[in-house]
Amino acid sequence: MSRPILFVDRDGTLIEEPSDFQIDSYAKLRFVTDVVPSMLKLRDAGYEFVIISNQDGLGTDAYPRESFQGPHDLMMQIFDSQGIRFRDVLIDTSFPSQNAATRKPATGLVTAYLKDRSIDWSRSAVVGDRPTDVQFADNLGIRAFQLRTPQFGGEWDWAGIAHALADAPRIAHVERATKETRLVVDVDLDRTAEPHVRTGLGFYDHMLEQLGKHGGFALSLACEGDLHIDEHHTVEDAALALGQALREALGDKRGIGRYGFDGPMLAAEVTLPMDEAIASAAVDFSGRPFFVFDGEFRRERVGDLPTELVPHVFRSLCETAGLNLHLTVRGDNDHHKVEACFKAVARALRQALARTGREVPSTKGML
Incomplete structure (x- = not known):
């Protein structure tokens, strides 16, 4: 039986994005409003979840992996404790100037998924906070939901996304x-x-x-x-x-x-x-x-x-x-x-x- 996938951005979508765009300490970890109950509703509707995130320069001196990993692991543990598990976590560490094929909105990170015939692409979707997430969805040929944020606009919240996808x-x-x-x-x-x-x-x-x-x-x-x-x-x-x-x-x-x-x-x-x-x-x-x-x-x-x-x-x-x-x-x-x-x-x-x-x-x- 085919199952739909929700490709989910991380910063600004699952967790709030700070002004410096790096969640490199536990103090910066804040969950986006309604993300947990909404994802539980989507889970019960048959959705699987894949995190796909651009983390500019992760692993460099300016953004050490050690600073990233602790808050990220805690985030994953909290989701897991609530019954939300991710099929995959896909992270691109390149800078925008490199134009890497694996950097959103390019689809290089999800090549294996594009070949997976068990995925229900007609119901799959992308959730993110930036226009690049919308473009990523367009490149995949699936529906996009851009979360409403002061920085990038958008018109959706998590409750509305869960309603749109789970309730049809x-x-x-x-x-x-x-x-x-x-x-x-x-x-x-x-x-x-x-x-x-x-x-x-x-x-x-x-x-x-x-x-x-x-x-x-x-x-x-x-x-x-x-x-x-x-x-x-x-x-x-x-x-x-x-x-x-x-x-x-x-x-x-x-x-x-x-x-x-x-x-x-x-x-x-x-x-x-x-x-x-x-x-x-x-x-x-x-x-x-x-x-x-x-x-x-x-x-x-x-x-x-x-x-x-x-x-x-x-x-x-x-x-x-x-x-x-x-x-x-x-x-x-x-x-x-x-x-x-x-x-x-x-x-x-x-x-x-x-x-x-x-x-x-x-x-x-x-x-």
Whole structure:
């Protein structure tokens, strides 16, 4: 069985890099935040680890090997005590001016690995803190993760890397631009996070945030729309873009609950109370958009959201997500009724989006 390898830089990646770039004393040994729990998660996901590091002039008078070896051995001992073991430790001791074939981003140190057919290269990756680590990954033809540091930039932390590699998250990034609106939406269906929504309509922001919060997925949505005309384009296009993001993140929908329940349930169905109001939502990620709404609102607006657009939000969401949604609401307070609608749909989505197996949940073999 093939196994993926994580090629990991040492200084600035496993342990913090000091200002003089040499970890030549025990006092300088500091571990990077979250490296141990993240590597344990990756280990449990089947990853093997290889350290590959440039140590400029190691073994010279300016950087004696004796000064290097003690802190390095302690680092290895600590990792080992936590259940993290390295398949190999590969160190290049040349200077940059020498242009050695073994110095990252060159691949000379890993020639044997390139010939190893037991490695799952499609899942293997490089983690480092410098642009040279990214170039090294490009030279190997595998994914790169550059850790976020003040010195070299980067956008990843260890927890995010472990999530990206071990959880195989269902993510999507959607950019949608028309003459009326410009939207950017990011979703991660396998990570919970505080939602961030900005449409220029405060109450609508609050309602869309309910979908992420109670739907159990990370949601970021930003919209610049023609609010000087009215709210319609912003409300509609935000829902369309979110539905597109959900559809793209789901891919072929393999392993999802689809309906949310095992047994005779025909859909993921949720009845949710909010004070005197109550809403029921039933969803099916069938790939066939359909929306049925049973309810009415007496107020023209709740906050800055026209109530006539509430059903339109869900109709638009269904259109691009390929979602079948039946939504019913009853109550006296329109604020409560609108919020109950969004929360009920969110809780139904949580069940339908959940991973429950490995198969496509359809006798047709596709959704």
